[in-house]
Amino acid sequence: MSRTFVVIGLGSMGKRRIRCLQALGMTAIVGVDPREDRCAEAAARYQVPVHASLDAAAVSGPQAWIISVPPDLHHVYLERAASAGIPSFVEASVVDTGMASLLAREEAGALIAPSATLCFHPAIRQIRDIVAGGRLGRLSSVSMHSGQYLPDWHTYEAVSDYYVSxxxxxxxxxxxxxxxxxxxxxxxxxxTVSAQVRKTIEIPGAETIDDTYALMLDMGAFPLQLTVDVVSRVATRRLLVNGETGQLVWDWNEGCIRLYDAATAEWSKIEYDLGKAEAGYNANIGEQMYIDEIRAFCDAVDGLAPFPNALGDDHRILGVLYAAERASANRSVEVLPS
Structure with missing residues (x-):
């Protein structure tokens, strides 16, 4: 079915989503943002019509919305889309405002697709197959570090000028x-989850946020340690998986997955194609995983396949985050719902 894709929010992610749609051959795209400078940039770079509000856009006929506004505004547009019967895709969330109502909307048939970008990363897809295929044997521990330096996110604006502050x-x-x-x-x-959540250094404009989250997760048969920070001066994403018969190491700066086979006492490399990165972005942040994610949303809109991340799962993930924060504040271990 021919439909118009309305991209709401024309910041970094909104512009990326327009690129994704155009890479997929979509031409009926409308941008919406209250900021005149963002509208002007999107119109000039991507030759799409832009408007200061949804009402001004006055789009008629079949639509699909891509919601790329700050996380604390997600629910406003999700509710509006669901009530109008418009399928929607929304960027990664961190707040659960309005979630009960939205879950009821989804249960009643509304298509709400929460972002799951890294599930489309070629390395992570292969890691999932390696673990599921038992190539490492019984797992004993997992350690994951995701670190970035917050001022590097948007080098063109101050940290204090957008939602990360x-x-x-x-x-x-x-x-x-x-x-x-x-x-x-x-x-x-x-x-279960226990955690240490804290502010460790001073970043101008980020005086009120915690910059480091260190989570210890009980996975049943093994522990999983996840550290997330926005103080790493070198952007880092590194995974170590220890298994009974092998070990897996993925460092995105190496551009490959390394596997150790205990039976042969040898390392092997599995390479992957990340695709090109947009100018101005870290070379490890390829565009293709974002394109694949929007393709999955388009397939869900057309009824070809369900989107791989459901709102209920997204809500459950937020529950783990909130439990980690409680565990840190109370110096406790939080039991998570099964």
């Missing part, structure tokens, strides 16, 4: 569910 939507807080979304697809859901 707000305590509820802080940069480190946002990345915890971003990583957990793919980790649970590979290693399943945790049973």
């Amino acid at each position: 707000n305590r509820d939507t802080g940069g480190a807080r946002e990345i915890v569910p971003f990583e957990l979304t793919w980790l649970v697809t590979v290693f399943d859901w945790p049973r």
Whole structure:
């Protein structure tokens, strides 16, 4: 069915989503953002019509919305889309405002697709197959570190000028569910969580946020340690999986997965194609995984396949984040719902 894709929010992610749609051959695209400078940039770079509000856009006929506004505004547009019967895709969330109503909407048939970008990363897809295929044997421990330096996120604006500086939507807080979304697809859901959540250094504009989250998750048969920070001066994403018959190491700066086979006492490399990165972005942040994610949303809109991340799972991920914060504050271990 021919439909118009309305991209709401024309910041970094909104512009990326327009690129994704155009890479997929979509031409009926409308941008919406209250900021005149963002509208002007999107119109000039991508030759799409832009408007200051949804009402001004006055789009008629079949639509699909891509919601790329700050996380504390997600629910506003999700509710509006669901009530109008419009399928929607939404960027990674960190707050659960309005979630009960939205879950009821989804249960009644609304298509709400929460972002799960890293599930489309070619390395993570292969890691999932390696673990599921038993190539490492019985797992004994998993360690994951995701680190970035917050001022490097948007070099063109101050940290204080956008949502990562707000305590509820802080940069480190946002990345915890971003990583957990793919980790649970590979290693399943945790049973308990303990954590240390704190502010460790001074970043101008980020005075009120916690910059480091260190989680210890009980996965049943093994522990999983997840550290997320926005103080790493070198952007880092590194995974270590220890198994009974092997070991897996993935460092995104190496561009490959390394596997150790205890039977042969040898290392092997599995390479992958990340695709090109957009100019101005870290070379490890390829565009293809974002394109594949929007393709999955388009397939869900057309009824070809369900989107791989459900709102209920997204809500459960946020529950792990909130439990980790409680565990840190109370110096306790939080039991997670099964």
